Amino acid sequence: MPKILIVEDDNILSKALFEALKEDESFEIEVEVNGGRAFQRIKERKPDLILLDLFLPEKPGEAVLAEIRGDEDLKNIPVLIATVKADKESRERCEHLGISGYFVKSHHALKEIVEEAKKILTK
Numbered sequence: 001m002p003k004i005l006i007v008e009d010d011n012i013l014s015k016a017l018f019e020a021l022k023e024d025e026s027f028e029i030e031v032e033v034n035g036g037r038a039f040q041r042i043k044e045r046k047p048d049l050i051l052l053d054l055f056l057p058e059k060p061g062e063a064v065l066a067e068i069r070g071d072e073d074l075k076n077i078p079v080l081i082a083t084v085k086a087d088k089e090s091r092e093r094c095e096h097l098g099i100s101g102y103f104v105k106s107h108h109a110l111k112e113i114v115e116e117a118k119k120i121l122t123k
Contacts, residue, residue, distance in 0.1 A: 002121045003028045005047040007038045007064065008082070009056050013105070017051060017082075020114045027121070035059035039067045042074060049100075049121055051113070054083040054090065062093060069097050078120050082113055 004027050008014040014031045021029050032041045036058030042050065050068070054061035061083065068074045078100040083090070086104045094102055100120055103113050 001026060001028050002048040003030070003045060004049045004051065004117065004121070005029075005038075005042060005045060006031045006051045007033075007035070007056065007061065008051065008053045009033045009035075010053070013053075013082075013110075016110055017113065020110055021117065024118065033057070035061060035064050038064045042068060042077070043071070046074070047077065049117055050077055050079045051117065052079050052081055054081060054085050054094075062090070062097075065094060065097050065099070080113065080116060080120070082108075 004021060006014050006017050006029065018029055018031060021027055030045065032038050035056030052061045052065060065079060068077060068079065080101045081094050081099055082103045082105060084105050091102050101116050
């Protein structure tokens with residue numbers, strides 16, 4: 001069963017993502033709310049997909065993404081960014097680090113993020 005780790009500190013959004021992905025019943029889903037703990041959790045759980053916010057307590061999502069890409073065992077895990085950061089520079093930095101998608105929360109419906117996650121996991 002594919003594992004998804006949602007790294008999101010907004011309780012409402014993380015719960016909505018969790019519930020929307022859980023409907024499929026073919027994914028194991030976990031949530032981490034703290035950027036400072038996210039990398040260790042990723043190392044321990046080795047998820048098949050990470051949904052990552054960029055605004056997180058203790059460590060920003062871009063730093064977590066850089067750690068993932070710098071780790072030989074984790075660097076190929078697909079990462080979808082779901083953030084409020086709509087600026088071109090943030091998107092380009094994340095794309096440079098290798099992401100599977102970048103969703104600005106105010107511009108994309110939750111359904112779009114969930115559909116992209118499912119598409120990646122069923123390739």
